[in-house]
Amino acid sequence: MPGGWESEIVTEFRAVLFDMDGVLIDTEPHWKDLWRNEVFPDVADGEPSLEDVTGRSYTDSIPDLHENYTLAKEPQHYVDLVERQADDLYAEAADGAPVVHDLFDVVRDRGLAVGIVSSAPPDWIETVVDRFGLGPLDLCQSAFDAPGPGKPEPDVYEYAAAALGLDPAETIVVEDSTNGVRAAAAAGATVIRFEIGVAADAMDEATAVVHDAAELEAVLIDLLDGVQ
Template identity: 45%
Template structure:
């Protein structure tokens, strides 16, 4: 099936933020689940509230409630997105490549609407996405379930199989693949040690990512 829309994850794809988040997640987990040894990689790419529910379901003794768990993340988010995160090199050029083909562009992220707004304002992205779907703004299961990508396809007016999706986390790749999309995995930085084998193609640098997306649109 021909590609009719391109959809990006935010953290680790649009902006280089996963290395910072992984460091902070270790501190968040230590505060939320005192005494437990939890690999931060287990929750990378998963919505904050879904993380909480997963930890609770696994029997961990959480020191905070769901809102308190979100507050731990939100404490770091503003500084991350306004000071630390960097736009992926050449990302505006990549968007130009997609726009030149007349294809709509979507964003599907486990981040929250206010965090997305910070990124869009800082990196001049407000007019560059036709559809934005955030796990925090939708009443559907988050990644690794396919629902967010299915919702994005509906709002973009295309079949899920007609989307090219760029994802860096294992959970994100699983979500997009389960939805039936053509998936380009982005293996770099904090995501380099994750399993991207379910993706249709894997890029390992910003330049490689641009080429993989171009190839997927041919």
């Protein structure tokens, strides 16, 4: 097993759910630059970190930044900033992850459902699915269309599993951010932590932490095949 990891999972999985940013498309370096260079310098009180924003809906994280750290401008200014960058980022500027995209067929070939669960708005998800030919999908779940709070709370993963007629424990989730991992784990999913081009840190909530797409494929297949 990669990295000496051994599965302790006994559940029969019925779906694999992928986060989008940082997993299917390499947007995180662009977003981190925006937060560090154009948003955080406008903070009046305290020192925000990327964990305050990464993996979360920007419509949640920006008001929270304003409340907790006091931004120089009104939250809508920063919302508009994010949305302007997104137009080019998802359509062209950010690279995809073809090896990860190929895992959709690995999941389909085993007769499992495959879906995307993201904090991004539905139209951004649709752009990525169309651009990289990721369909057909059994589920495209945006946190914008799910009731309850977004990541790191479990609601969006609970809602996504229910939409498939499943318990979250019947799902494997591939997530990159700490907020996303915590959300999926709190819902009861088995979580693989992976981020494009980054050696992600270990987390207690993640069943496995992998450092490249090849290792992700190996761990995912072992889980699906019930390797102990």
